[in-house]
Amino acid sequence: MSFTVAIIGRPNVGKSTLFNRLVGKKLALVDDTPGVTRDRRPGDAKLIDLRFRIIDTAGLEQSAPDSLQGRMWAQTEAAIDEADLSLFVVDAKGGLTPADNTLAEMLRRRGKPVVLVANKSEARGSDGGFYDAFTLGLGDPCPISAEHGQGMLDLRDAIVAAIGEDRAYPQEDDVAETDIDLRPTTGEAAEKDDEAEPAYDETKPLRVAIVGRPNAGKSTLINRFLGEDRLLTGPEAGITRDSISVEWDWRGRTIKMFDTAGMRRKARVQEKLEKLSVADALRAIRFAETVVIVFDATIPFEKQDLQIVDLIIREGRAAVLAFNKWDLVEDWQAVLADLREKTERLLPQARGIRAIPISGHTGYGLDRLMQAIIDTDKTWNRRISTARLNRWLDSQQVQHPPPAVSGRRLKLKYMTQVKARPPGFMISCTRPDALPESYTRYLINGLRNDFDLPGVPIRIHYRASENPFENKRKKR
Template identity: 50%
Template structure:
């Protein structure tokens, strides 16, 4: 099924081609202050906060004889409307309504295609009067935008979703790309305090003394990336890029300039990783510095795992594991249930399970949920636990979309979102993790309310 079509209609020089370029993400349409630059229909693949459609730029509507060039351009616009799911009727808020705008509006009201009225160039106060005039067209509330500056795109998304969301299709090309990404090397960084056994662990995986190790803390100073192949139990070979990093001490203890550079390099390595394993020392347990490192990894948006090393010499293993599990859940409240494994870099215990879990969490970190499935879950979540009404005023949550992956990022649209309690945001984030297969990966939730076009800024 082809992507749904959205057509842009309006008189000359109201910013149709600028809007077209904004939605396709590149300058495909020629833009100039001179009216009539666009003469034929132009098609482009557009994406707005995860909503995908084909956008059609049309010539400026002019009231001319059908045999003239402007008249033939108008006929192209009329033909384009026949295959469109939605029409974006663009007027210039700074210039205000013109008789030609009113004529186009009369014609559009006679069509069966849903119309969204856009008041372009509405940034600042110069567009306020034109925005008010737009209400007189009888086409509902105008959406205030600035195609040139990208303002109002969230409100445009909200207006388009009811018409386009049921028509969304999963593109095979995108699925192929995501699969290819997951077939690529797993970028796995090993971080932790000095002398936790990071280099020893990597040497054990490699089966050779590739990295210098010893009882002295701080031997590793540079982040070292090593390409390796992991053989699964079924015999399949998976590529891995292992990244060994310098130990991260408390800032107060980082006094030497070289060590400061090493810690900065370790942070840099986290930026380039997909999954980060925080290695703990079983003989020392979980310390405050470990929680700081874990929080830093999550703030960077990386998938996090915790591995307790030196398990072969741990005392009171069961109580130690449960104690660390409880402390992690309390200290990392933003991501409960981070994978926790017991390993031994010296004997190799648990390393196979660690690599297997790293591939699984990368898959969750890269997951994209179709908009339709996401909003079905969203409706169920709202019915099960409606948002509160602070001061008796209802918070209205309308739509949610996944804007990005790696880490997963979601945009929630509604009104009075500044009053939405943090506890309700956590309820939604935990539901996304639990019910949509994101497990313990960091999730970003952005709140987006329609802007008041008359607010003084």
């Protein structure tokens, strides 16, 4: 992108609404409650013919530096320092407040270009607030309505005037757009070749979601990976609300990691804002390729932990367990043996899932965790040739034949892999509806052991084999 823009303002003036308008998607959570946004969220914005990077930020609330509001404002200041231009959003409907004057004074001291934006200008009685904005001394305010998309052309002209045409329209401003990870990632094209076993692409960008219960240490873990305080952290539970994506390189490979809100039990989620946060976390899970479930090693395997793992397996994602806060564990060997036993016993649907003890606070085990993520993604992308599968199917039926139903033996005739991500197989057989679930579990466990598919979801579908004499019988 040619330049970076930060959206600044006090709480509830419409910053996240404007952010969603500029990126063209409902990425940021929006609610009437002040202070919804806490972390700074980046995005790729498009405004008429402008392309730039935009950062949504938390609103200014006067508070002590060590408080949650103080740490939120520290994130906003980091966004201002990173940006080339600030969009200072004020509420034309509600008028100016002392917080607006404080922000204006701070932006003047920074000495960077500022565009004053008077949002909610479509409302009745907004003229007074619009004209009051002139008193801030930051130039003419640009009246817009982020909710309805009014005034976007004027906003574009104001940004070009503030940043300069050379920065706004670089000669190669569209080259980077084709490099964003928009390439197909579902493996649909490769899945059409039944016989091929393609090599794993070590250079392809990898999308990883970090999920877990509140206060499990998800944001702290990502900050440790990045080596900076990129995400808001603290002792309070439920700090993260939006699903924030960050990019970094691990051994030459681009990793796009999503921090998500903590997911509590559904019965405890009552507030609308928390429901929106959990829905955003679920979208991040569906968008990711590998999901890391962060457990609190001091209180692991709560009921909600097991439900989160089951949800991810049912979604078909590749899963890795991370037992965080390992620095608080005293008897490492005894706790590790107990965790291994519980993992095998409580998660039979993900047999062989990789589980790594880590500490987001000290950095212990992070390299092992990343290697487990890469290995699990390789398994999730695995394809097996049809010839190998049919030889394996014959041997499985010799060792343990399908049961007889109503005195008639079931026959499994043919097997092929129809998709990857996760591995899915189709078996042609007689009377597929009569095949018991226990035999399907037997085949899945055999696939895991014989083809090295630990910890990833495996799907097996059945279809009835065609009878070549059926039509002849009807003609007679």
